[in-house]
Amino acid sequence: MFKNITIAGAGTLGSQIAFQTALCDFNVRIWNPHPDRAKRRLAALRPFYKKDMGLTDAQFDKAMENIHSISNDWEIPFKDCDYLIECVPESLNTKADFYHNVCPHLPEKTVIASNSSTMVPSQLVNYVDRPDKFLHMHFANHIWTNNTAEIVGTEKTKPEVIKEVIEFAKAIKMLPVHLQKEQHGYIMNALSVPFLNAALELWANGVADPITIDKDWMNSTGCPFGPFMSMDMVGIRTVYAIFSQQARTPEELKVAKTMKDMIDAGHYGVEAGQGFYQYPNPAFKRADFLTSIEAR
Amino acid sequence: MFKNITIAGAGTLGSQIAFQTALCDFNVRIWNPHPDRAKRRLAALRPFYKKDMGLTDAQFDKAMENIHSISNDWEIPFKDCDYLIECVPESLNTKADFYHNVCPHLPEKTVIASNSSTMVPSQLVNYVDRPDKFLHMHFANHIWTNNTAEIVGTEKTKPEVIKEVIEFAKAIKMLPVHLQKEQHGYIMNALSVPFLNAALELWANGVADPITIDKDWMNSTGCPFGPFMSMDMVGIRTVYAIFSQQARTPEELKVAKTMKDMIDAGHYGVEAGQGFYQYPNPAFKRADFLTSIEAR
Numbered sequence: 001m002f003k004n005i006t007i008a009g010a011g012t013l014g015s016q017i018a019f020q021t022a023l024c025d026f027n028v029r030i031w032n033p034h035p036d037r038a039k040r041r042l043a044a045l046r047p048f049y050k051k052d053m054g055l056t057d058a059q060f061d062k063a064m065e066n067i068h069s070i071s072n073d074w075e076i077p078f079k080d081c082d083y084l085i086e087c088v089p090e091s092l093n094t095k096a097d098f099y100h101n102v103c104p105h106l107p108e109k110t111v112i113a114s115n116s117s118t119m120v121p122s123q124l125v126n127y128v129d130r131p132d133k134f135l136h137m138h139f140a141n142h143i144w145t146n147n148t149a150e151i152v153g154t155e156k157t158k159p160e161v162i163k164e165v166i167e168f169a170k171a172i173k174m175l176p177v178h179l180q181k182e183q184h185g186y187i188m189n190a191l192s193v194p195f196l197n198a199a200l201e202l203w204a205n206g207v208a209d210p211i212t213i214d215k216d217w218m219n220s221t222g223c224p225f226g227p228f229m230s231m232d233m234v235g236i237r238t239v240y241a242i243f244s245q246q247a248r249t250p251e252e253l254k255v256a257k258t259m260k261d262m263i264d265a266g267h268y269g270v271e272a273g274q275g276f277y278q279y280p281n282p283a284f285k286r287a288d289f290l291t292s293i294e295a296r
Numbered sequence: 297m298f299k300n301i302t303i304a305g306a307g308t309l310g311s312q313i314a315f316q317t318a319l320c321d322f323n324v325r326i327w328n329p330h331p332d333r334a335k336r337r338l339a340a341l342r343p344f345y346k347k348d349m350g351l352t353d354a355q356f357d358k359a360m361e362n363i364h365s366i367s368n369d370w371e372i373p374f375k376d377c378d379y380l381i382e383c384v385p386e387s388l389n390t391k392a393d394f395y396h397n398v399c400p401h402l403p404e405k406t407v408i409a410s411n412s413s414t415m416v417p418s419q420l421v422n423y424v425d426r427p428d429k430f431l432h433m434h435f436a437n438h439i440w441t442n443n444t445a446e447i448v449g450t451e452k453t454k455p456e457v458i459k460e461v462i463e464f465a466k467a468i469k470m471l472p473v474h475l476q477k478e479q480h481g482y483i484m485n486a487l488s489v490p491f492l493n494a495a496l497e498l499w500a501n502g503v504a505d506p507i508t509i510d511k512d513w514m515n516s517t518g519c520p521f522g523p524f525m526s527m528d529m530v531g532i533r534t535v536y537a538i539f540s541q542q543a544r545t546p547e548e549l550k551v552a553k554t555m556k557d558m559i560d561a562g563h564y565g566v567e568a569g570q571g572f573y574q575y576p577n578p579a580f581k582r583a584d585f586l587t588s589i590e591a592r
Binding site: 197 | 436441442443444446471473474475476477479482483484486487488489490491493494495497498501502503504508509511512513515516517518519520521523526586587
């Protein structure tokens with residue numbers, strides 16, 4: 001079993017993976033070009049773990065002690081690393097550069113995973129010096145509650161490596177989902193992108209407004225959220241980036257424009273305090289959401 | 297407010313709408329070519345209303361008393377009808393014939409709704425003698441729990457008529473969802489068809505098996521069901537009918553074939569006791585469904 005885990009890139013997901021791994025008693029080292037930013041990201045997790053996971057301040061502090069270093073050094077974070085999780089920005093060049101730089105510093109034993117959400121392993125494997133020890137391990141935002149780890153290798157990945165990573169996923173309290181074959185968007189996004197697009201099309205075509213669409217889906221299926229609530233969670237900037245690429249009809253372009261206006265006004269989702277709903281007390285949290293106001 | 301409601305066609309949905317309407321104290325009349333079959337359909341609802349809605353036998357019997365007639369007569373069910381809900385089989389010819397036959401027997405006041413799931417109002421409005429009093433009111437199977445009524449008219453439907461139908465929907469304990477414009481599949485199916493197709497594509501392409509896909513979706517989103525659980529509920533015959541029409545690649549054809557084999561073996565979903573899962577105690581009802589067995 002892995003013991004020394006290095007997280008490269010402590011952005012939104014990287015910092016969450018680092019803390020969750022530390023909380024589960026692994027030795028964690030963080031590589032980040034700006035160590036101060038990484039520290040701020042980690043500190044910002046405290047209220048979430050307190051609220052969602054019931055952690056005490058003492059427990060949070062104790063977990064932080066398992067993070068042994070946060071640096072932009074090319075030696076310390078990598079020299080005895082069992083498992084490296086790469087979370088650097090989603091650009092092929094950035095990732096290629098990172099692998100080019102880091103591989104010479106890694107011991108032979110190190111297994112490398114990318115957390116890339118937009119790339120597939122066959123795109124990245126050529127940049128590592130150990131294709132048999134390379135795979136993707138994809139996390140979802142707020143990994144402490146959305147605790148799925150989508151795991152997929154290439155044809156070259158050794159089965160033992162996949163197994164070890166599955167064990168590691170369980171050890172940090174993730175549900176490991178092993179994909180037999182690489183897939184853009186893995187499983188979760190491969191399902192949710194067409195679902196969210198269908199909702200945007202209904203809105204674009206003037207069939208119903210976002211709130212009504214959410215109510216219909218929730219009431220008809222018993223699902224605790226509707227598509228526009230999901231978009232607020234994912235962030236409207238991401239939804240816009242995907243939808244605007246394929247928008248062609250005047251109706252689609254109008255919806256893309258509406259989302260652009262929302263983003264420009266700073267209303268880009270839960271994180272911003274406003275999206276399709278207003279936070280922290282959105283309408284859908286009210287007990288009478290589905291019954292009080294007539295769905296238009 | 298409507299008082300006398302006639303349901304034409306007491307198949308799966310028609311019988312449910314008739315009983316739910318009777319339970320909510322309306323005067324109900326049923327038109328069905330085979331009155332005996334309609335009676336059997338109604339009787340078959342008893343265990344569901346007892347189990348899901350906590351109805352006593354006495355309450356069920358009392359509601360049944362509000363069903364004043366079940367006949368294939370062209371006079372009795374229609375002569376003082378305020379609101380006619382047409383639930384005859386999903387064939388344009390069958391519906392056109394029905395409207396041709398029924399309209400001369402309806403008083404001027406009668407509002408007509410079709411429960412069609414596959415057609416849109418502009419396809420049917422030409423067959424009625426009162427376009428301003430015609431609209432669609434679409435119910436989902438098991439209307440007592442999946443209590444959404446999707447309501448949509450044509451350009452000719454009077455706004456007052458829409459309003460009356462929305463009030464009626466509330467009176468029979470449905471969430472009325474008014475679509476501003478007609479839409480194939482209304483909202484619910486317009487969202488779920490692309491979602492279920494995406495799941496079938498993942499399976500077809502060998503990314504993961506149905507159970508793993510369900511687990512990923514449930515664990516990642518907190519939704520209480522996954523796409524293949526939905527398919528079991530909808531019925532694999534319906535899913536197959538939609539998917540097989542568009543299957544082109546060898547992988548898609550293979551999945552279509554697998555579903556066809558399931559249907560031929562009688563494993564077409566919840567109703568059959570077997571689909572992707574086995575019923576009445578499917579694996580996903582176990583508390584440890586998401587954690588016990590490693591998602592493959």
